[in-house]
Amino acid sequence: MKFATAPAPHWRPAADVAAVMRQVLYALAPAVAAYTFFFGPGLLLNIVVATAAALATEALALRLRARPARVFLSDGSAVVTAVLFAFCLPPLTPWWITVTGIVFAVGVAKHLYGGLGYNLFNPAMAGYLVVLVAFPGKMTMWLPPTTGDLDYQSLSLWQTLQYTATASLPAGFEFDAVTRATPLTVVRTELGLMRTMSEIRVNPVFGDFGGVGWEWIGNFLTLGGMWLLYKGIIRWQIPAAMIVSLMACALVFYLTDPETHPSPLFHLYAGGTLLGAFFIATDPVSSTVTDRGRLIYGAGCGVLTYAIRTWGGYPDGVAFAVLLMNMAVPLIDRHTRPRIYGH
Amino acid sequence: MSTAWTYNPQPPRPDWGVRAPALKKLSLRQPIRAAPLPVEASMSLQIGGSIELPAIVAPGDRVQTGQAIARNTDGMAVHASISGRVLAVGPQRAPVASGRPVPCVVIRAEGPEQMHGSCIPVNEDLLSPEEIRARVAAGGIVGLGGAQFPTARKLTPGVPIRALIVDGAECEPWITCDEVLLRERAGMVIEGVGVMMRALGTDHAVVAVEADMPEAHAALDNALGAGGSGGIGIAVVTTKYPAGGERQLIEMLTGDEVPAGGLPRDIGYVCQNVATAAAVGELFRSGRPLISRIVTVTGGGIAEPGNFEARIGTPIRDLVQAAGGYRAAPHRLLMGGPMMGFALPDDDLPVTTATNCLVAALATELAPDRPEMPCIRCGECVQACPARLLPHELLTAVRRNDAGRLAEFGLRDCIECGCCDYVCPSYIHLTARFSAARGRERSRA
Ligand code: SF4
Ligand code: SF4
Numbered sequence: 001m002k003f004a005t006a007p008a009p010h011w012r013p014a015a016d017v018a019a020v021m022r023q024v025l026y027a028l029a030p031a032v033a034a035y036t037f038f039f040g041p042g043l044l045l046n047i048v049v050a051t052a053a054a055l056a057t058e059a060l061a062l063r064l065r066a067r068p069a070r071v072f073l074s075d076g077s078a079v080v081t082a083v084l085f086a087f088c089l090p091p092l093t094p095w096w097i098t099v100t101g102i103v104f105a106v107g108v109a110k111h112l113y114g115g116l117g118y119n120l121f122n123p124a125m126a127g128y129l130v131v132l133v134a135f136p137g138k139m140t141m142w143l144p145p146t147t148g149d150l151d152y153q154s155l156s157l158w159q160t161l162q163y164t165a166t167a168s169l170p171a172g173f174e175f176d177a178v179t180r181a182t183p184l185t186v187v188r189t190e191l192g193l194m195r196t197m198s199e200i201r202v203n204p205v206f207g208d209f210g211g212v213g214w215e216w217i218g219n220f221l222t223l224g225g226m227w228l229l230y231k232g233i234i235r236w237q238i239p240a241a242m243i244v245s246l247m248a249c250a251l252v253f254y255l256t257d258p259e260t261h262p263s264p265l266f267h268l269y270a271g272g273t274l275l276g277a278f279f280i281a282t283d284p285v286s287s288t289v290t291d292r293g294r295l296i297y298g299a300g301c302g303v304l305t306y307a308i309r310t311w312g313g314y315p316d317g318v319a320f321a322v323l324l325m326n327m328a329v330p331l332i333d334r335h336t337r338p339r340i341y342g343h
Numbered sequence: 344m345s346t347a348w349t350y351n352p353q354p355p356r357p358d359w360g361v362r363a364p365a366l367k368k369l370s371l372r373q374p375i376r377a378a379p380l381p382v383e384a385s386m387s388l389q390i391g392g393s394i395e396l397p398a399i400v401a402p403g404d405r406v407q408t409g410q411a412i413a414r415n416t417d418g419m420a421v422h423a424s425i426s427g428r429v430l431a432v433g434p435q436r437a438p439v440a441s442g443r444p445v446p447c448v449v450i451r452a453e454g455p456e457q458m459h460g461s462c463i464p465v466n467e468d469l470l471s472p473e474e475i476r477a478r479v480a481a482g483g484i485v486g487l488g489g490a491q492f493p494t495a496r497k498l499t500p501g502v503p504i505r506a507l508i509v510d511g512a513e514c515e516p517w518i519t520c521d522e523v524l525l526r527e528r529a530g531m532v533i534e535g536v537g538v539m540m541r542a543l544g545t546d547h548a549v550v551a552v553e554a555d556m557p558e559a560h561a562a563l564d565n566a567l568g569a570g571g572s573g574g575i576g577i578a579v580v581t582t583k584y585p586a587g588g589e590r591q592l593i594e595m596l597t598g599d600e601v602p603a604g605g606l607p608r609d610i611g612y613v614c615q616n617v618a619t620a621a622a623v624g625e626l627f628r629s630g631r632p633l634i635s636r637i638v639t640v641t642g643g644g645i646a647e648p649g650n651f652e653a654r655i656g657t658p659i660r661d662l663v664q665a666a667g668g669y670r671a672a673p674h675r676l677l678m679g680g681p682m683m684g685f686a687l688p689d690d691d692l693p694v695t696t697a698t699n700c701l702v703a704a705l706a707t708e709l710a711p712d713r714p715e716m717p718c719i720r721c722g723e724c725v726q727a728c729p730a731r732l733l734p735h736e737l738l739t740a741v742r743r744n745d746a747g748r749l750a751e752f753g754l755r756d757c758i759e760c761g762c763c764d765y766v767c768p769s770y771i772h773l774t775a776r777f778s779a780a781r782g783r784e785r786s787r788a
Binding site: 002007 | 363516590594600601602603604605660669673674675676677679681682683684685686687688689690704709710711713714716717718719720721722723725726729730731732733735753756759761764765766767768769770772774775778
């Protein structure tokens with residue numbers, strides 16, 4: 001009897017790249033739901049726009065680079081980039097901003113560097129940075145959370161869609177009236193005005209320790225992160241190092257003067273910390289490969305996030321921190337190379 | 344020489360390697376069965392891929408079981424595994440990775456089985472280490488773990504040996520030949536270990552078994568008597584692939600690493616497989632040279648999986664018949680396990696001393712064919728690699744064929760275990776490329 005032959009090993013992993021990407025999307029789902037609950041349907045629209053634009057850009061790039069489109073489009077990496085990118089955007093974001101960011105993310109940060117696996121920078125963060133720099137005003141204005149005693153006018157799906165499509169709100173709504181600064185921006189501006197944390201904390205965007213809504217989104221992001229850890233998709237070193245180092249920095253300054261420095265817990269739940277720790281900094285392609293390297297890389301992300309939030313020019317620092325650490329990856333990898341057996 | 348040496352009966356859990364489904368139960372349901380004597384046996388005269396023994400019989404000669412049919416100047420021999428007439432001496436197909444024919448002696452069974460007069464028991468206590476080695480070579484004993492290295496050579500260390508390490512950590516999925524051997528013939532293993540210790544002049548030996556082999560462990564305990572006798576101990580290693588790899592096992596048991604490019608004896612250890620030890624035991628107790636081995640015949644494509652004591656040279660298809668034949672159309676026939684075994688093109692090949700296992704694997708039992716994706720730098724391969732290489736970097740070096748980088752990233756330190764492939768979500772054929780690159784390097788050298 002004759003048989004087919006193939007080189008060893010004859011077993012491979014159960015999960016391929018597409019399965020890994022699917023798990024990341026599942027893990028994000030609870031946080032997406034929480035985000036939508038607190039800040040309206042804007043995120044869903046942004047996800048749709050970003051995903052469509054990401055797939056279109058990916059298809060075009062693959063075509064230009066003469067790569068098999070079917071295989072690579074179905075690997076799910078473009079969708080993950082799109083969802084993570086959309087997650088960073090304010091609920092009210094005109095579609096062209098989303099498209100600009102995603103085209104840069106997928107077209108430049110990913111494909112110009114050689115496509116899946118070769119990008120130096122995390123595409124979602126690179127795209128986010130571009131729109132943050134290009135459209136600074138729009139990027140920090142958030143909707144007020146739907147819970148809490150805020151005098152907000154909530155927007156329906158249709159009204160959000162209208163804004164996303166045209167960047168103008170229906171008659172009777174004013175952009176400035178329906179949006180609020182994010183807690184990080186509030187802290188930043190008010191501290192700049194020499195207010196103390198206890199004065200700042202009465203602002204209704206604050207909840208128990210973080211921002212209203214952000215606290216729950218943070219919890220669900222953590223839940224998603226736990227799922228990825230459980231599934232073995234990510235390893236604990238990067239999230240742990242990033243969270244611990246950020247909170248450690250925050251604690252030092254908080255202890256020196258709690259009136260001018262937000263608490264470690266606030267930092268943990270603010271802005272992109274948890275998204276960054278579990279979903280962004282853990283992006284395999286643009287992070288380090290060894291456990292020791294991951295600890296250094298994660299710690300770098302945490303410290304830089306704190307530094308940029310506190311002394312930099314932007315309210316949040318996660319995107320900058322991750323991109324800066326991306327650049328350090330080759331160096332970290334070189335210096336954390338394990339000693340080969342027997343050498 | 345007798346140095347103080349201790350081992351850790353519960354070695355540390357390694358952070359390398361993979362936990363793959365063991366699938367051992369399939370072939371552990373029945374005790375070892377004797378495979379029927381073959382009508383025609385084709386015995387390879389090539390040992391371990393490099394040593395070729397000249398035949399000392401010619402077509403038409405009558406041979407008896409256990410009679411030497413090839414011998415080299417080192418005194419190393421190959422023996423007739425059945426009684427009959429030599430049919431042919433020359434290149435024949437054999438289950439070797441190269442796929443090229445190897446020099447063989449083909450014997451056709453004739454008349455009743457008769458042991459050759461040279462097969463007589465010997466008391467090793469009366470022999471010097473030198474004489475023990477000569478007898479092991481003349482008995483045709485080679486490493487039965489798959490490497491086929493001449494055992495007599497391994498018993499000639501040239502340096503003081505701290506301990507003999509006996510490898511019963513059968514870490515590859517599906518394979519159970521060593522486990523059943525320990526369960527049923529632990530005494531023979533221990534006898535062989537004693538002989539080898541004497542040849543090596545060491546007072547220490549440790550038999551390593553995996554944590555999921557309680558019966559084998561108990562049988563060894565029994566054979567040793569309470570408290571472990573004669574300097575032989577038992578160590579239980581984590582059930583993990585490749586815990587049974589020579590270098591990995593030494594690292595776990597002793598904390599020492601075999602130096603790059605070196606051998607275990609450079610750090611005072613000699614590693615032997617349990618089946619090799621049993622073959623040595625058998626050679627001294629009953630005088631029987633290496634004419635048979637235990638082969639696991641298993642996989643979803645086999646009707647009655649189990650372990651068979653098969654004469655060397657038995658056609659694989661006969662062995663499959665003995666195991667009830669194929670149950671469903673197997674997708675691949677593996678010699679060895681799923682991690683390092685190689686896929687045979689057909690079953691019209693003889694059992695060799697390297698045939699520890701035959702797996703008739705159904706398509707559902709193997710990895711689906713998926714296209715290779717680019718490396719996403721997930722680091723899974725780094726985590727899994729027992730040699731602590733960076734397989735993804737080594738891959739780049741292989742692709743660029745950059746000799747400097749190949750050396751820097753340790754191509755020569757790769758043990759071709761397959762762990763990196765097993766965890767790679769991009770389905771990259773890392774191991775096959777590393778093997779090919781090593782082959783190229785060897786042929787250049
Ligand atoms: S095949 Fe080589 S590179 Fe791959 S895990 Fe094994 S030793 Fe490491
Ligand atoms: S496991 Fe595969 S994808 Fe991951 S780093 Fe290694 S080679 Fe790259």
